[in-house]
Amino acid sequence: MSRDQIFSVKQPHIVDFAFDAKVAAVFPDMIRRSVPGYETVIPITGLMAARHLSDGDMAYDLGCSLGATTLAILQQTELKSVHVVGIDNAPAMIEQARIQITDPRAQFVCADLNDVAVTDAKVIVLNFVLQFVAPEARLPLLQRLCTQMRTDGLLIVSEKVRHAEPVRHEFYDQTHLAWKRANGYSELEVSQKRQSLENVMRVDSEEIHQQRLAKAGFGDIAQWFRCMNWASFIARPTQLADHT
Numbered sequence: 001m002s003r004d005q006i007f008s009v010k011q012p013h014i015v016d017f018a019f020d021a022k023v024a025a026v027f028p029d030m031i032r033r034s035v036p037g038y039e040t041v042i043p044i045t046g047l048m049a050a051r052h053l054s055d056g057d058m059a060y061d062l063g064c065s066l067g068a069t070t071l072a073i074l075q076q077t078e079l080k081s082v083h084v085v086g087i088d089n090a091p092a093m094i095e096q097a098r099i100q101i102t103d104p105r106a107q108f109v110c111a112d113l114n115d116v117a118v119t120d121a122k123v124i125v126l127n128f129v130l131q132f133v134a135p136e137a138r139l140p141l142l143q144r145l146c147t148q149m150r151t152d153g154l155l156i157v158s159e160k161v162r163h164a165e166p167v168r169h170e171f172y173d174q175t176h177l178a179w180k181r182a183n184g185y186s187e188l189e190v191s192q193k194r195q196s197l198e199n200v201m202r203v204d205s206e207e208i209h210q211q212r213l214a215k216a217g218f219g220d221i222a223q224w225f226r227c228m229n230w231a232s233f234i235a236r237p238t239q240l241a242d243h244t
């Protein structure tokens with residue numbers, strides 16, 4: 001696994017973060033050292049998704065990057081006719097995902113997730129991607145996913161979240177930065193990456209996530225994981241949630 005050193009040298013101008021070839025080349029190391037709980041969230045989402053799938057079912061991994069979640073789902077099921085479609089709009093990510101994941105049940109598509117129909121999806125996963133979607137596009141996206149997916153479907157959403165209580169938020173935020181330094185990132189790397197993400201990664205509170213999921217038509221909403229300012233939610237289309 002190549003080591004992430006993208007922000008190790010002082011840059012004269014910090015440009016907005018992009019999921020380009022440089023990032024794709026070091027992505028597994030970058031995300032493992034930057035997102036607390038990533039190494040728990042991915043295998044458990046894979047397990048929850050796989051348990052929800054029957055033969056012939058479709059799952060979508062939206063914002064799949066190198067396909068870690070797609071792989072985690074497929075590793076947890078022996079069913080021969082399940083299909084997992086990984087969608088990402090970064091060509092470098094999709095190119096690498098296609099090389100690295102050769103399971104015939106996986107398919108990778110380079111597209112904007114706003115443009116992809118998820119008709120009949122039994123499982124949809126949005127792992128650490130909604131935070132990169134324009135804030136005003138988040139509710140319409142979730143409404144469409146809720147309408148298009150199967151009524152017995154499962155949605156999994158993992159995100160960085162802002163704690164509603166400012167002092168608590170700051171405590172988690174500072175601890176997160178200390179954790180990154182403990183993982184080998186220098187002060188310069190931490191601050192340059194933070195600046196680079198400022199305009200592209202816009203974080204909502206846990207309450208906003210839960211309210212928006214409900215407004216989009218989901219019910220049975222639960223936060224199943226939390227580590228400081230990182231959380232993961234599950235939800236199901238309301239029609240089913242109301243009857244169980």
Ligand SMILES: C[S@@+](CC[C@H](N)C(=O)[O-])C[C@H]1O[C@@H](n2cnc3c(N)ncnc32)[C@H](O)[C@@H]1O
Pocket residue numbers: 019031042062063064065066067068069087088089090093111112113114126127128129132133
């Ligand atoms: C933090 S990464 C997601 C990591 C991945 N889900 C995982 O758990 O390993 C965010 C990904 O979302 C993709 N992305 C951001 N906006 C997107 C959009 N509108 N359509 C498709 N992919 C998008 C980026 O290219 C990037 O690969």
